[in-house]
Amino acid sequence: MSCPQCATPLHIPVAANLDNDATIALESAAMDQTVAQDPSVDSAWTRVATGQVNAASDLRPGSVIGKRYEILEVLGEGGMGAVYRAHDNEVDRVVALKVIRPDLAGNPMILRMFKQELILARQITHRNVIRIYDLGTADGLRFITMELVNGRDLKSLVTEQGKLTPESAAEIMEQVCEGLDAAHKESVVHRDLKPQNIMVDAQGKVLVMDFGLAHSTDSGGTGGALLGTPDYMSPEQAQKKDVDARSDLFTVGLILYELLTGIQPFKANTLAEILLRRIIETAPAPAEVDPSIPKALSDIVVKCMAREPADRYQSAAQIVHDLQVWRGVIVPSNTKTWKRVTLGFAVAVVALIGFSVTTYFRKPPPPQKTVTMLVADFVNQTGEPVLNGTLEPLFSSAMEGASFINAFNRTQARQIASQVQPGVKSLDASVARLVAVREGVNIVVSGAISKSGSGYQVAVQALDSANGNVIAKSDTRAPTKEAILTSISGLARPIRKSLGDTRVSDKLETPETFTAASLDAAHSYSQGQEAQLLGQYDDAIKFYSAAIAADANFGRAYSGLGVVYRNLGQREEAEKHLKLALSKIGQMSERERYRTRGAYYVLEGNFSKAREEYASLVKLFPSDSAGHANLAIAHLYLRNLPAALEEGRKAVDIYPKNVGQRLNLSLYSLYAGDFEGAKRQANETLALNPKFDRAVLVQALAETGSGKVAQSFPLFQKMETLGPRGISTANLGKADALLYQGRTVQAIEVLRSGIAADLGNKNRTGASKKHLAMAFAFLLAESRSKAVDACDQAVTLGGDESIQLAAALLYLEAGQPAKARALKEKLAQRLETVPRAYSKLIDAEDFARSHKPAEAVTAFQEARQLVDTWIGHFLLGRTYLEANAFAEADSEFDACWKRRGEAVDLYFDYAPTTRFLPMVLYYLGRSREGLGSPAAAESFKAFLDIRAGGAPDAQVLDARKRLAAR
Known part of the structure; x- marks a missing residue:
């Protein structure tokens, strides 16, 4: 039972004979307080220097326990003691301080319970479990310090609502x-577990706490004692x-x-x-x-x-x-x-x-197997140009009303057709079959439109792509040209039924997806789609604008414009048109509504909402390959690599020969630290496209991530044969691998040649990233002024938020906080989640370098609540290390090592950053040295092995000294 004041579990002196099989024996609540001290319990407590207080009742704001913990306020009181908000003066952070009532502090059972809370809670490292820092004793007081949560317990939320x-x-x-x-x-x-032991902070993060009654299943059973809170006990506890x-x-x-x-x-x-x-x-x-x-x-x-x-x-x-x-x-x-x-x-x-x-x-019926379909060019026998290429996207959308049907991209099919049959002009049924067989597409649909009196006749047939056998046919008559638009869903209905769609009604359906008011609008839209997918953005803008001029309520055309402007980097225009698309969302199909909202949230950098939209999309339309691919990207930017991997696999399962999606799967494996899996997927990608430079990059980074950096250099050389982009990325990759080894002089030489080549090719972003790598090299060589000059060059060339963050952090390390703060202000003005998180990281590192660890830790935690980045863990670990908070530092650097897949390309932008990894080993050595762990020597040795062929920079010299002293 719980104390009505503080919810502390009590043992009630009651025995109730319920029946022969259910007897509950309850222990006495009046714990014997005269029991002698148990040395095994007492030895677990850290002794803090003698302070100013002698009893819990003396703890008022301003009181100091053991010259370390300054009481700020009382958070709550109960039968076992009280909980205070306190400042830990030794490591400069605010903690929750749980103090045991002095009259209970001599009870071994109570002390054992508190010790248990520390020991077991410390075994668990998870964002949803509250962190316990230490047990302490001073002036006769026993206490626990733990993570302070700015929020409310679940019980109070339920009571209120x-x-x-x-x-x-x-x-x-x-x-x-x-x-x-x-x-x-x-x-x-x-x-x-109970609502009182569950905290919810202001950002909605949930933490489980109070492991005082927890036990390890490895230590044997707990039968014979009734422990817990009766309202929330299991039958076996009862x-x-x-x-x-x-x-x-x-x-x-x-x-x-x-x-x-x-x-x-x-x-x-x-x-x-x-x-x-x-x-x-x-x-x-x-x-x-x-x-x-x-x-x-x-x-x-x-x-x-x-x-x-x-x-x-x-x-x-x-x-x-x-x-x-x-x-x-x-x-x-x-x-x-x-x-x-x-x-x-x-x-x-x-x-x-x-x-x-x-x-x-009974097992529910299995979901319908995915059917992929390629719509060939319809034969236009009317002589009216407006019908060229207009009906195919309409029909594809109508077919995709079935959740298990996925339409293969027709523009991509045209590109493949030009490789299969060079010089081919159209995607007719025979060419479409060749493409389908090559790409593993099940069905090809061919069609034709002709005049029929004063109206039009439209006919389609679905073919087995492998043997050309006709699976189903359908035809319809439209009395007028404009009626063609509304006839398409009826045309698709028999084909969908023949492929296994059981949801199709015999009644005429509402037309799927875009309900353009005219064929002219539909025709311009289809032209805009093709231009967009070919990267011809100016033409795409022209065609989409023409579609909107023909139909001001054509939501998908606004959406297309928004995506094109986003790709061009014109944020304001992109946001404007995507918002206009949202205002026309009533004219879209259910599938397209999710796609449009997802695209909008990706633009806004609201990846949580993008994840929700794409998750809903693929739940309703599990065969939507693009939906799975985009959901994977949302998970990636939310740093949920397992989920990104899962969705990436689903996208590849639907289109096994989609080169881009298979490359993404290799990247997700890489970032998740599955280096062998990443290499396998990269090999699969190269089997489909041997000249895909980014797949070779994955192979190279996987080798370095596996600790085999020497094997990455031949792969970078291979990339140099794969075009200008491959040459630029390979240059940065080689320099990064050299920095990984500590070979700063050689890295700087490589980067100088790469920057010159990038500027000659007008690749400003590539040059900017190389300047940042050069600044890193100069800092390793302790040449701060040259590092600042390199950062200046990177900022002048410009780039996205990742370049601004990297430059700001380098400025701080080089002793130029004003320049870092200027970049921070730009990021802080952005509305998207990632730039705001980056601004918090700059703030945090600024605090850390200004010797304000408490403010730094708070800012790092605020950044993590926005986006849980690898670099955030790395910087926070260094902050804890400088504050001699070795356990906390070790936790952060351990997370960095476990998540080292993310470190090979910190910003997920094909820019290698493996140079950070050896530093993790150095800092792990220092944190474990502070903890008195023999494992420190292993970390220092691993670090020095990597840097054996490099210049002896400050970290190398320090590691040698520390290792020699052990």
Whole structure:
């Protein structure tokens, strides 16, 4: 039971004989306070120097504990003690300080519980688990210091709001389960999860805390003691049985139940009744209590709260998966959610209910297999030019109304056709089949339009691309030219049905996608699409504008213009036209609405919203290859590499021969640290296009990421044979690999030649990035003035926010904070998430170099809440190191090493940055040296091995000295 003041778990002196199989024995709440000190408990506590206070009651704002922790304010008080906001003067940061009541501080059981909280919580490193810093003792006070969360506990939110929206409840519990999953993977079971132990900060980040009653499943069972808070106990806890991770999952269901309905399912008048009900009863499903609760979400709760652990989810990760499926973050897999149960009833009973059980657990029908389709050029027998190339995109859109059908890009098909048959003028049915067979496309659709009296006749047929057999035919008559537009969806209906679409109504459907008011608008739009995909942006603007002139409500034409202007770097025009597209969204199909909103959010840099739109798109249209590809990109910029990999694979599964999407998959593997997987995917890409320089770049960076930098140089040489872009990137790659080895003089020589070549080719961005690499080299060589000059050149040449961030950080290291702050101000004025995060990083590093670690840590954390970047972890680690916060520094550098795939191309822009990786090993050595760990020597040695052939810079000399002293 919980103390009504502070929610601290108590042991209640009650025994209730419920029945022969369910007896609950509860321990005494009056803990024996005369027990002698237990040395094994006492030894865990850090002794802080004698301070100014002698009792918890003396702790007022301004009080100092052990000459280290200055009390700022009381956050809460309860039966076990009090929690304060305090300033740690030693490492200059604000912490939460949990102080045990002096009269309880001598109790070994209490001390063991607090020690347990530290030991087990420190095993868990996860963004959704609160960080415990230390145990301490001073002047007779025992306390824990932990991460301070600026937010509210979940209990207060529920009390205030009554209940949460299904969306909010699911998002919160998804984060709770992610934190629990991290704990369970460390064999730690919480055992006292409840809304009071779940914090939600101002940005919506959720943290699980209070592991005081947690135990390690590696240490044996916990049967015989009733521990926890009765309202949130599992049945096995209530019966004092051994518990495992599935006990926490029952509690997850209880909490989600309360968030959705506003009530606790097993509420009763007495403690015995509360515990008994969860042992013998099954709570009504949330959807039965409140029919507005989505059934799928209600089913998740029901499964969590199964009385038998074997019938629940078996891991928190499974709950995360189902919550993400419900939220539209991921697409559901084909696996069963519910397991078939083993029934131990008599044969006669099985016979009676067998049909119902089989029906309930029957596997749902599998999703329709993806069908890829290429629409060939329709034969225009009317002699009217406006019909040339106009009907094909209309028909493709109508076909894509089926979720499993994906139309192959016709412009891409034309480009492939010119390779298959040089000089070919049109994409007729025979050429389209050749392209389809080469690209693995299942179906080719051919068509024709002709005059029919005063109207028009349109006919199509679907062909098996491999053998040319006709699969289906369809034709329709349009009484007027304008009626052709509205006849296309009817023309597509029989073809869709023949390919397996069961949703097609026999009634005429609403035309799919763009409902242009005239054929002229549709014709201009199709011309704009082709020009855009060929990179002919001026022509694309002309055609899209003509489409809008013919139909001012043509939403897709505005969207096309917005994307073209975005590609040209004209942000204001892009935003203007995408907003106009959104204002016409009612004229679009469901699929195109998601695409348009996704494109808008990508432009805005709001990758969270872009992720939501594309996730919804592929949930409804799982065969939308571009949807999966764009969802992967959104995940990438949110630094969710596993999700990017998953979506990238789905895009490639749909179009195995799409070179661009396969390259992206190799990049996601690279950034995720799967270097062998990245090389495999790059090889697949090169098999499709042997001259694709960026696939060779992936191979080279994967070699360096694997620690085989010498093998990257031949690959960079290969890139130099693959055109101007390959030459420019290879130059930067070679220089970066030399800097990785510490060979600064050679790197500078390579970069000078590369900059000259870039400027000759008017490649300002390439030259700018090389100037930044040169500034890095000059700093290694301790030539600050030359580093500043190189940064000046990079900034003058211009570039995006990644160049501005890199330049600002180099300026700070070179002692030029004013120049860094000027760049920071430009970034801070941007509305997109990434530039704002970068401005925070510059602020944080500025604070760090001004010897203000507390302000620096706060700014780094604010940046991380916007975007969790690799460079943010690296810089924060250095800040902690300088503050002698060695555990925190080690955590950050350990994360950098685990995420080293991101470091090979920090800004995901094909600009190698492997030069940062050896520095991580150096800093890991220093942090572990500060912790007294023998592993420090291994880190220093690994760093020196990499730099063995380079110039002895300051870090090399320092590492040698530290290693020799060990």
